[in-house]
Amino acid sequence: MTDRHVAIIGAGPYGLAAAAYLMLVKGLDVSVFGEPMSFWRTAMPKGMLLRSAWSASNIADPNSALTLDAYKIVSGNHLCAPVALQRFVDYGLWYQRSAVSNLDRRLVCRIDPQNSAFRLTLSDGTSLTSKRVVVACGTSAFAARPHVFDGVPPNLAAHTSQQHDFTAFANKYVAVVGGGQSALESAALLHEAGAKVEIFVRRSSVRWLGWKDRLRPFKLLSSLLYSPTDVGPAGVSRIVANPVLLKQLPRAVQDRMRVISTRPAGAQWLVQRLQNVPVTTQTSVTRALPVGDRLKLTLNDQSTRIVDYALLGTGYRVDVQRYSFLSSAIFEQLSLSGGFPQLGRAFESSVPGLHFLGAPAAWSYGPLMNFVSGTKFAAATLARHFSVTAEVLA
Numbered sequence: 093m094t095d096r097h098v099a100i101i102g103a104g105p106y107g108l109a110a111a112a113y114l115m116l117v118k119g120l121d122v123s124v125f126g127e128p129m130s131f132w133r134t135a136m137p138k139g140m141l142l143r144s145a146w147s148a149s150n151i152a153d154p155n156s157a158l159t160l161d162a163y164k165i166v167s168g169n170h171l172c173a174p175v176a177l178q179r180f181v182d183y184g185l186w187y188q189r190s191a192v193s194n195l196d197r198r199l200v201c202r203i204d205p206q207n208s209a210f211r212l213t214l215s216d217g218t219s220l221t222s223k224r225v226v227v228a229c230g231t232s233a234f235a236a237r238p239h240v241f242d243g244v245p246p247n248l249a250a251h252t253s254q255q256h257d258f259t260a261f262a263n264k265y266v267a268v269v270g271g272g273q274s275a276l277e278s279a280a281l282l283h284e285a286g287a288k289v290e291i292f293v294r295r296s297s298v299r300w301l302g303w304k305d306r307l308r309p310f311k312l313l314s315s316l317l318y319s320p321t322d323v324g325p326a327g328v329s330r331i332v333a334n335p336v337l338l339k340q341l342p343r344a345v346q347d348r349m350r351v352i353s354t355r356p357a358g359a360q361w362l363v364q365r366l367q368n369v370p371v372t373t374q375t376s377v378t379r380a381l382p383v384g385d386r387l388k389l390t391l392n393d394q395s396t397r398i399v400d401y402a403l404l405g406t407g408y409r410v411d412v413q414r415y416s417f418l419s420s421a422i423f424e425q426l427s428l429s430g431g432f433p434q435l436g437r438a439f440e441s442s443v444p445g446l447h448f449l450g451a452p453a454a455w456s457y458g459p460l461m462n463f464v465s466g467t468k469f470a471a472a473t474l475a476r477h478f479s480v481t482a483e484v485l486a
Contacts, residue, residue, distance in 0.1 A: 094209045097121040099222035101200050103128040105151045106449040107228035109467035112153045112191040113475035125196045129184040131230045135253040139281050141174040143273045143359045148322035151187050152468035158187045204419045228449040234408040241380050248387045249402040252278050262286035264400040271298050272356030275405020280365040291371045302360040321465040324353035335457040353459035412452050438477035
C-alpha cells in the first residue's frame with residue numbers, strides 16, 4: 093500500500109494547474125508539495141513585468157474560472173498589460189488558495205524508487221510513498237552562469253535569478269551580460285535605480301519583439317499566424333501551440349522550432365526605457381578577475397572594464413541532473429537528451445510513474461512548455477491520462 097496516488101513536486105503555475113485538474117479525477121488521491129509561486133517570488137527582480145501577453149498569462153484551471161480577469165474583479169487590484177510581476181505573484185497565490193487549498197508547504201528533499209512506487213523524504217525528516225510523482229519544479233536549478241565567472245564571489249557577480257532588489261546599486265557601475273528579456277529588463281531597472289549600466293550582447297544587435305503588435309490591426313492575418321499561447325514567431329507559433337502535432341515532425345525540425353521560439357529577445361516596451369543605456373554588441377566576456385572590491389572584465393576584443401558588479405542575464409540551461417532531490421537510482425534509469433528527460437505519453441519519463449512538467453518537458457513537447465500558457469495542455473493531458481489509470485492506482 094502507498095500513502096498517495098500522485099505526488100506533485102512544485103507549486104508554481106505548472107504544479108498548481110496539474111493539481112487543479114487532477115483533484116477532479118474521481119478516486120485519485122493527490123498531494124502537492126512546495127512553497128507557492130516561490131520562483132516568481134524570490135528569483136526575479138522587483139519591478140519586472142511579464143513579457144507574455146495577457147491572454148497567455150493565465151494559469152489553466154479545468155473550469156476556466158481562475159483567470160487574470162476573474163482575479164482582477166474579485167480582488168479589486170488594478171491589473172493591466174504588461175502584467176507586473178508582483179501582481180502575477182498575487183494572482184498565483186489567489187489561484188492556489190482557490191484551487192489547491194490543501195497545499196503541503198514542506199519541501200521534498202529526496203525521491204527514491206521503491207518497488208513500483210516512490211519514497212519521498214520531506215524537509216522535516218518524515219517520509220511517504222506515492223505511486224506516481226509529477227515533477228513541476230521550474231527552472232531555478234538551471235541558471236546558466238558562464239564559466240569565466242567561476243570563482244567570482246557573489247558580492248561581485250550573480251545570475252539575475254539571485255538578485256532580487258536593485259536599489260543598492262545606485263551610483264554603481266554594473267555590467268549586464270546577455271541580450272534576452274531578463275538581462276534587458278534588469279538593465280532598465282538598474283538604470284532607473286540610479287546605476288551606471290552597460291549591456292554586453294554576443295550578437296550583432298538586440299532582437300526586439302514586435303511583429304505581432306504590428307499585425308494586430310489585421311485581425312484575420314494575425315490570428316492565422318499567431319496562437320493565443322503567444323509562443324514563437326509568425327507561423328511557427330501555430331505549430332508549437334499544438335505539441336501533439338509538433339511531436340510528429342522530424343527531430344531536427346522540433347529542435348529548430350524550440351530554438352527559434354525561445355532565443356533571446358526583448359519586449360518592445362523596453363526600447364524607450366533603455367534608450368540611454370549603452371549596449372555593446374558582438375561582445376563576450378573572456379575573463380573576470382576580482383580586483384580589490386571591484387571586478388575587471390576582459391572582453392573578446394581585448395578591451396577591459398572595471399565594474400562594481402556583473403549581472404548575468406545568461407538564461408537557463410535545462411539539466412534535470414541538477415535536481416538534487418532525485419536520487420542516483422532514478423538517474424540510472426532516466427533517459428536524457430542534452431539534460432532533458434525523454435518523455436513519452438502524458439509526460440512520463442523512462443522511469444515508470446515519474447512525470448516532468450514545465451521546461452524539462454520542452455525537448456519532448458516543444459517550447460510551449462517554457463511558458464505559463466503551456467499549463468493548459470500539460471494539465472489537461474495529465475488529467476486525461478490519470479482518469480484512465482485512476483482505478484489501477486487505487
